[in-house]
Amino acid sequence: MIHFVGAGPGAPDLITLRGARLLAEAGLVVYAGSLVNPQLLEGTPPGCVVMDSARMTLEDVVEALQSAHDRGIDAVRLHTGDPALYGAIREQMDQLDARGIPYDVTPGVSSLFGAAAALGAELTLPGVTQSLIVTRAEGRTPVPEAERLVGLAAHGCTLALFLSAGLLDRVEADLAAAGLEPDTPAAIVYRATWPDQQVHRCTASTLARTARQAGITRTALVLVGRFLGEGFDRSLLYDPAFSHGYRTAHAAPPCRKGPAEAARDE
Structure with missing residues (x-):
């Protein structure tokens, strides 16, 4: 299986638990070397092949993933942040679809x-x-x-x-x-x-x-x-005078208005 994984914004402990587990089980990791924190690669197992995609083309990346699939090796394509935002993953997934190679996507914390x-x-x-x-x-x-x-x-x-x-x-x-x-x-x-x-x-x-x-x-x-800026209104969700499915409104002492409310009353 090919796993597209969001590495998170940078701090190594901001990758998801699932993403960290997939890294720990991978036989190949292709990572966005110019953006992904290399400390994350310390979570790969012994013998895992690690490739920096900074100098690779789309074709190079897909060939590496194809090779891992052919050898029965789980591969992680490690992208910065969340791969759905400016991750260029659609073109990779289309190539894998055309070759009949299965994959999944693990979201990440966006920058x-x-x-x-x-x-x-x-x-x-x-x-x-x-x-x-x-x-x-x-x-x-x-x-x-x-x-x-x-x-x-x-x-x-x-x-x-x-x-x-x-x-x-x-x-x-x-x-x-x-x-x-x-x-x-x-x-x-x-x-x-x-x-x-x-x-x-x-x-x-x-x-x-x-x-x-x-x-x-x-x-x-x-x-x-x-x-x-400084001005905004109080959230209705936590306003004692606002009813919803989990709470009934009740009278409350006057609450100081937020800057946005006060500005509208002037």
Whole structure:
């Protein structure tokens, strides 16, 4: 069996229990060497063949997986974060399907959630935003016309930009064209959960300058939105005056309004 496994965002103890077990049983591991923490490979058994895919083509990877299958060896294709996000796994799975080789997928913790944890942030705040847009700036890899950043940013949702740390001048221009205020909170999280993690808070208009000052050009997640600000509403789920299937509403002493509620009353 071929196992596609999400390695998590970087910290070796953020791989799932299932992912760690599959590594411990693998006879072959093909891992994304430029992004996956090599400490994870310490969990492979003696005799396991380990291959770095950084210099491999799709054809090289599939041939290695085919060879393991032909020899009756379980193989792990180890991807960074969760392989469903910018993991390039569909093309690999299509090749395996064409060859009749079985596989499964073990999800992982995305660097998006590692970055949110580093920021101490909630991506969806009541009264601020209830939607998250995961996208990337257009670079060498094109973006569909309907998904250009200038259009997506106009929604005012939380924005999470992968693979965009080297394109922040363009990102700033697109955010401004979308109508975002220059002081819209933003952050750059470099190598979330790794020992050398960096967190840089800034604004929508200072992303490029912040990255230049920190020397960041890659391996960083960019987050933009008012969810990084101070104001939001209290959750109704835990409001004593709100009924749901597990709790009946009851009278409660007045509760201080959150900044978002207070602003609407002014």
